[in-house]
Amino acid sequence: MNVLVIGSGGREHAIVWKVSKSRHIDKIYCCPGNAGISELAECINFDDNNFGALVDFVKYEGIDLTIVGPEVPLSKGIADVFEKEGRKILGPNMEAAQLEGSKVFAKDLMRRYGIPTAEYKAFTSCLHAEDYVGMKGAPIVIKADGLAAGKGVIVAETVDEAINGLRLIMKDRAFGDAGNRVIVEECIHGEEASFMAFTDGKTILPMVSSQDHKRVFDGDNGPNTGGMGAYSPAPVITEKLESIIMEKVMRPMIRGLQSEGIKYKGILYAGLMIKNNQPYVLEFNCRLGDPETQPVFSRLKTDLIDIALAIIDEKLSDINLEWKPDASVCIVIASKGYPGVYEKGKIITGLDDVKKMNDAFVFHAGTAFNNNKLVTSGGRVLGVTALGKDIKDAKDWAYMAIEKINFNGMHYRKDIADRAIKRQ
Numbered sequence: 426m427n428v429l430v431i432g433s434g435g436r437e438h439a440i441v442w443k444v445s446k447s448r449h450i451d452k453i454y455c456c457p458g459n460a461g462i463s464e465l466a467e468c469i470n471f472d473d474n475n476f477g478a479l480v481d482f483v484k485y486e487g488i489d490l491t492i493v494g495p496e497v498p499l500s501k502g503i504a505d506v507f508e509k510e511g512r513k514i515l516g517p518n519m520e521a522a523q524l525e526g527s528k529v530f531a532k533d534l535m536r537r538y539g540i541p542t543a544e545y546k547a548f549t550s551c552l553h554a555e556d557y558v559g560m561k562g563a564p565i566v567i568k569a570d571g572l573a574a575g576k577g578v579i580v581a582e583t584v585d586e587a588i589n590g591l592r593l594i595m596k597d598r599a600f601g602d603a604g605n606r607v608i609v610e611e612c613i614h615g616e617e618a619s620f621m622a623f624t625d626g627k628t629i630l631p632m633v634s635s636q637d638h639k640r641v642f643d644g645d646n647g648p649n650t651g652g653m654g655a656y657s658p659a660p661v662i663t664e665k666l667e668s669i670i671m672e673k674v675m676r677p678m679i680r681g682l683q684s685e686g687i688k689y690k691g692i693l694y695a696g697l698m699i700k701n702n703q704p705y706v707l708e709f710n711c712r713l714g715d716p717e718t719q720p721v722f723s724r725l726k727t728d729l730i731d732i733a734l735a736i737i738d739e740k741l742s743d744i745n746l747e748w749k750p751d752a753s754v755c756i757v758i759a760s761k762g763y764p765g766v767y768e769k770g771k772i773i774t775g776l777d778d779v780k781k782m783n784d785a786f787v788f789h790a791g792t793a794f795n796n797n798k799l800v801t802s803g804g805r806v807l808g809v810t811a812l813g814k815d816i817k818d819a820k821d822w823a824y825m826a827i828e829k830i831n832f833n834g835m836h837y838r839k840d841i842a843d844r845a846i847k848r849q
């Protein structure tokens with residue numbers, strides 16, 4: 426089979442890497458990909474918003490399956506275009522992808538189907554939202570309704586901060602139309618975890634649990650990022666909690682969507698806050714997490730193409746997911762300045778030494794070739810991922826691999842997975 430993967434980050438490198446191990450694979454394409462991905466796939470440079478041109482390419486090259494990494498093309502309806510042309514694609518259609526694309530849509534569904542989430546109210550008027558914030562007091566959370574590349578949420582410690590957030594989103598329109606509506610919601614204190622599942626709209630197969638590290642600095646300090654590292658499993662998600670999450674969150678959401686007449690096929694990702702051993706949904710995503718995919722797919726034994734085809738054909742109940750018992754840790758190395766304005770074009774060395782290590786793998790994110798030299802080209806550059814007999818072991822291997830890697834201005838957290846290790 427020929428497979429196309431859409432996207433260019435560490436998540437997509439992990440998808441391509443997993444696809445490359447499939448017994449079905451002939452050739453992999455990636456649009457647009459990155460330097461690491463280009464070792465496994467032919468990278469093509471299409472405008473990934475021009476779905477018509479992409480689907481023509483897929484027909485011309487005889488591509489049998491397309492897997493979509495990021496949320497933006499899904500929200501813009503890439504799956505609808507491909508399905509209309511009779512092409513197999515993994516990812517929900519535009520209607521279903523609203524679950525991530527509109528926080529108001531998602532919260533209203535959660536309320537309607539009794540899924541535990543923070544108490545909230547949606548607003549189209551900044552003034553009304555400000556009044557509500559004044560009434561509720563702080564801490565309080567402000568969320569732009571639409572996609573904002575992970576920047577549209579303000580966890581406000583004071584009323585002033587919340588009001589500034591509202592004005593930034595609704596008046597200054599920092600995120601454009603994504604700020605036409607906002608959610609103001611109760612702040613929940615607890616431990617965050619990511620719960621991802623494959624679903625064909627009927628059967629839900631949960632993946633192993635994982636946890637991300639959002640803040641840029643050790644000890645969860647500094648501004649939010651796309652994610653500085655992740656590990657799997659997340660000890661906070663015990664077996665008992667997993668069955669609670671399936672019962673209270675995942676099944677009601679898929680059933681709820683069904684009764685709304687929406688078929689949800691692809692990946693369903695619940696961003697959770699765990700408080701008193703109970704899950705509260707912060708948000709749903711309609712795609713895999715980045716960097717959670719790197720440690721989670723490192724543990725996945727089942728052929729990803731078998732899973733993708735079963736989802737598309739609505740036969741997911743035939744699949745039995747198998748996982749390596751090992752733990753996995755992924756540490757993100759970022760460019761100087763990230764998550765603010767960051768440097769680019771720095772030469773990266775040492776990856777050949779990591780290749781000699783067993784059970785350590787470097788997933789590329791912002792990398793490119795310049796005159797045949799591997800250079801940085803993004804904020805998050807590499808996701809150094811290792812397996813181990815437990816999380817401590819995996820962490821030690823990952824940091825050992827990082828020792829071999831170098832580029833000017835590189836920075837990474839030194840405490841990835843420490844919380845899980847303390848728990849074990």
Ligand SMILES: Nc1ncnc2c1ncn2[C@@H]1O[C@H](COP(=O)(O)OP(=O)(O)O)[C@@H](O)[C@H]1O
Pocket residue numbers: 543566568574575576577578580610611612613614617639696707708
């Ligand atoms: N109700 C809440 N209480 C406390 N923290 C929250 C709440 N909602 C979101 N957060 C924090 O803000 C981050 C981003 O919110 P989220 O809803 O996941 O939006 P997005 O990923 O689209 O930016 C979360 O990872 C969490 O740390």
Ligand SMILES: [Mg+2]
Pocket residue numbers: 696708
């Ligand atoms: Mg989130």
